[in-house]
Amino acid sequence: MLKPILLTAFAAIALLLIYTATRPDTFRVERSASVKAPPERVFALINDLHNFNQWNPYEKKDPSLKGTYGATRSGQGAAYAWESDKVGVGSMEILxxxxxxxxxxxxxxxKPFEAHNTVEFTLRPQADATNVTWSMEGGVPYFAKLMHLVFNMDKMVGNDFEQGLVNLKTLAEAPAAR
Structure with a gap:
């Protein structure tokens, strides 16, 4: 009686592992929003990492997050690293x-998992607004493929991107300080 149950369990696990191996080796998450502000204003809120962290949804998830900026504030070479119990440990650099x-x-x-991804913000003028697209893509190693069977990466990260774009829109559309 035990032998058929074990064989069935083994076969189910083997099928799951084989199915997991067939899943894509890369992922992409993308969200867009229309911001009623000129592209130059929106760009300044992304390209300067100090401004970026005013609307960054991950920065807002943990008030005790410890962040460190690099020597360059904006543009190519600007960098930021963080440590947090809620959003992990990592870094970003404008390439x-x-x-x-x-x-x-x-x-x-x-932490909590090692990953190396590419993030891109694309700005396209539209009449009196700017269409902002925030995307992230990267590789999916085998263990991550297993996790993606349970966790919907597009939904989890996509919800954060949507919140970030709302924050960016609010900041960009606010009247300029004098």
């Missing part, structure tokens, strides 16, 4: 910036 158009970052997570 490339095209004024009022695009910011590309390397995003490295150390």
């Amino acid at each position: 490339h910036a095209v004024p009022a158009s695009k910011v590309m970052m390397r995003l490295d997570f150390i």
Whole structure:
């Protein structure tokens, strides 16, 4: 009686592991929003990491987060590292910036799981607004593929991106301080 149960369990686990191996080796999460502000204003809120952290949803998740900025404040080479019990340990660096158009970052997570991703913000003018697209992509090692069977990466990260874009929109559309 025990032998058929064990064989069935083994077969089920084997099928799950085989299915997991067929899952994609990369992921991409993307969200967009329309911001009623010129691209130059929106760009300044992304390209300067001090400004970025005014609306960054991950920064707001843990008031005790410890962040450290690099020597360069904005543009290529600007960097920021953080340590947090709630959002983990990691760093980001701006790799490339095209004024009022695009910011590309390397995003490295150390804890709770190691991951190395690329983040891109694309700005497109639309009449009196700017369409902002925030995307992240990276590799999915085998263990992460197993986790993706249970956790919906697009929903988890996508919800944070949506909140961040709402925060960015609020900040960018606020009247300029005098």
